[in-house]
Amino acid sequence: MSLVRAESLKAYYITKAYGVERVVKAVDNVTLEVRENEILGIAGESGCGKSTLMKTLLGIVQPPLTVVGGRVVYTVDGKDVDVTAASPQELEGVRWRHVSYVPQGSMNVLNPVRRIKHTFRDFVAHRVQRMSQAELVKWAAEHLKSLGLPPEVLNAYPHQLSGGMKQRVTIALATLLKPKVIFADEPTTALDVIVQRGVIQLLSRIQREEKNSLVLVTHDMGVHAHLTHRIVIMYAGKVIEEGSTAKIFSAPQHPYTQYLIGSLPVIGDKEYRVSAPGNPPRLDRPLTGCRFVDRCPKAMPQCRQAAPALVETGKDHKVACFLVSPEEEKESA
Ligand SMILES: Nc1ncnc2c1ncn2[C@@H]1O[C@H](COP(=O)(O)OP(=O)(O)OP(=O)(O)O)[C@@H](O)[C@H]1O
Ligand SMILES: [Mg+2]
DSSP: OEEEEEEEEEEEEEEEETTEEEEEEEEEEEEEEEETTOEEEEEOOTTSSHHHHHHHHTTOOOTTEEEEEEEEEEEETTEEEEGGGOOHHHHHHHBTTTEEEEOTTGGGGSOTTSOHHHHHHHHHTTTSOOOOHHHHHHHHHHHHHHTTOOGGGGGSOGGGSOHHHHHHHHHHHHHTTOOSEEEEESTTTTSOHHHHHHHHHHHHHHHHHHTOEEEEEOSOHHHHHHHOSEEEEEETTEEEEEEEHHHHHHSOOSHHHHHHHHTSOOTTOOSOOOOOOSOOOOTTSOOOSOTTGGGOTTOOGGGGTSEEOOEEEETTEEEOOTTTOOOEEOOOO
16 A cells, blocks of 8 residues: 555746746656555665655645646545645644655754754644653653663754764654654765664664655665665656666666666676766756656667656566657657
8 A cells, every 4th residue: 555655746946037937847747656664765866856856745845846747645544635735734734643754964954052852842842742841851762762872862962963863863853753654865975884874774673663664765776775675766857767676676677777786886896887978967958858868878769759658567667768668758848
């Protein structure tokens, strides 16, 4: 069963400067689902729209970001909630309980002039029944302890904690209300490798114990390989391949995914592995055809005329490429 669905979702940044409108198609016609009790990985080059997709799935859409098409649906206790049409009050009722968020660069989102216990107090205010300061501190301390942090952390200011501790505090906040789905956007960036491993192990332990779902955005393909059950590969605002982790690593079908997997170093390599040449297209320009066409070694004339649709090519495997999917998705530029 799906807990969160994106249906033909289009989320654009629409800005205007000196009378000129600029539209960045950061999420362009994305359809995907987050299933119960799974770790879903999201991978793709910098700027391909991963964080924008996260924010839109969470209903955190503020100008210049605008949802111009499609919708996001949560299934809460068997009932569908259309997040794109929900009021801020309705969203507040489901956010942090149904879905929660560890944002990109989350270590820096802790208020620098508030002790951690006050950040916890701000977080639970209006979200749980009123409780005394002593009750809250006890609850927060127990929760922090279960995540490997001592209770003294509650009295600290963010600058007194290491990067790894701050990241654990943000994970503690995101998991306090036992959400069904946790979105973690690059939770290990800017941490050293040992601390990275601790944070990843913590997130996967929470997922196993709580039997919730984790959506993990990371550039680290090693983390995808070891931790995720399914992977979504994004390229220039679109999902270009989606499948079980085993299939994505053993039989990638989109030429971009093939580059991504093929460029991973293996111990004993004698030669340098080749990654995709060139750069992704600008998302504020009209884009017709497949977005990978200028970098694709297998490009055909039809790839410039229309964008291939994401179609099923096998059990739990979808690909958007004319080499494997004949159907066309006509697109306006
Ligand atoms: N506020 C904004 N106004 C205009 N364009 C934006 C804004 N924020 C992001 N973008 C653009 O939207 C596109 C997608 O950005 P996004 O942050 O979602 O990418 P990302 O895949 O998360 O990248 P990274 O891996 O670097 O975090 C990029 O082209 C980016 O420049
Ligand atoms: Mg990002």
